[in-house]
Amino acid sequence: MPSSSKSRHRDMLLSAIGIAxxxxxxxxxxxxxxxxxxxxxxxxxxxxAAAAVILVVAALAASYIPARRAAAVDPVExxxxx
Numbered sequence: 747m748p749s750s751s752k753s754r755h756r757d758m759l760l761s762a763i764g765i766a767x768x769x770x771x772x773x774x775x776x777x778x779x780x781x782x783x784x785x786x787x788x789x790x791x792x793x794x795a796a797a798a799v800i801l802v803v804a805a806l807a808a809s810y811i812p813a814r815r816a817a818a819v820d821p822v823e824x825x826x827x828x
Contacts, residue, residue, distance in 0.1 A: 753816075757809030758802075765798050 776788035786793060 753813040754806070754809050757813075758806065761802065761805035761809075765801050768801075769794055769798060 772794070773789055776783075780788045
């Protein structure tokens with residue numbers, strides 16, 4: 747497995763854990779914030795799912811682009827320049 751794949755896998759695992767904790771916390775706090783929500787049910791599955799998908803896409807892009815760039819660099823050339 748190339749290092750960029752390992753990095754993406756690790757990054758996506760960390761993102762999934764963070765999103766799971768965030769969704770759980772948001773679902774738990776909706777009772778406290780229910781008076782602030784207008785036009786949305788306190789536990790709106792579509793809104794939670796859309797937010798999670800957006801965060802997954804952002805996390806994938808944030809981990810893929812640097813990992814791809816780092817995988818393209820020749821380590822020997824980098825060490826010679828230092």
